[in-house]
Amino acid sequence: MRVIGGMHKGRKIKSLKGKNTRPTADIVREALFDILGGKIAGSRFLDLFAGTGAVGIEALSRGSESAIFVEKSLEACLIIKQNLENLALTEKSRIIRDDAESALKNLLKQGEEFDIIFMDPPYSKNKIEPILTILRDFEPLKSIIVIQHAEDELFNTDGFLCYKRKKYGKSMLTFLIRE
Template sequence: MRVIAGEFKGRPLKAVPGKKTRPTTDKVKEALFHRIGPYFDGGDALDLFAGSGGLGIEALSRGMDHVVFVDQQGQAIKTIQDNVKTFSLSDRCDIFRQDAFRAIKAAHKQGRQFDMIFLDPPYGQVSFDKLLAALRDYNVLRDDALIICEHPPEETLQEDIQGYEYVRTNTYSQTIAVTTYRYKNQEEDYV
């Protein structure tokens, strides 16, 4: 695993030891960022189910100002901390060991909003519908925020979700598909 482009291009990323995480391959990461960026003029991102932090660090390398990394697993948090230290990014990120839904609620309480969200939960264990509803209902998305959902190709995510515009689904292999949404603030108070 490495950073594909930007400020830290080519530098290696430490992977989470064991088999509890499923890192996004360099090939998928390159295709994904080419499609959504490839570079950013600032902004804030939330990397839920962050694993090694590879997607968030790639976003920082390509111009995002700040990333919040969230994972429940202790080894993942340690790996993110190590990667952040290696790249001297501690002033551009926050790292939380927390359940994704609690993290969304905490972001709301802190008044945080994001321009980009990476959702890469363990396959089959977390509902994307519930995650997208929580992000919307807790008002943590800026208008036009991109939400990138990694999932198995056999799982079809809904195209019609309140508050979101379906952008597209790309299948990269027999094991990975990425569905992208854009948040459209409908000026409703959900919470």
């Protein structure tokens, strides 16, 4: 796997062996960052269900001011750490080993603010709505929320405006903002 854009374009990043994670495909990452465009530079980026950290690393490579990676798996957190060290991005990043709901609640209670929140939970495991409920109840929320999910996965977006959806194979990117 490689970084596909920005100052680290072409640099290799490690991924996990096996099928416990599903790294975001290059074509999906490229489309994601094409859609976000100029919103990346200087942004504060949150990568929930981070896996290898490829999406957050891509954001940093493209000029994001900072990125927080939230991942429950110790093995995945170690891979993210190695990738950040190899690209000299540790000063702009933080890794939180926790489940996404708990970490998000804690981050918001601590006053953390994010310009972009990306989540790529395990498909069809009902992980999206609990995260959206936390974000729905948080005032003020000005983040762009991007969800990568299975094309047939349904979830309640009440309180949010869906301003874009793009399908890539069996994956879908849904872009939300607060109504």
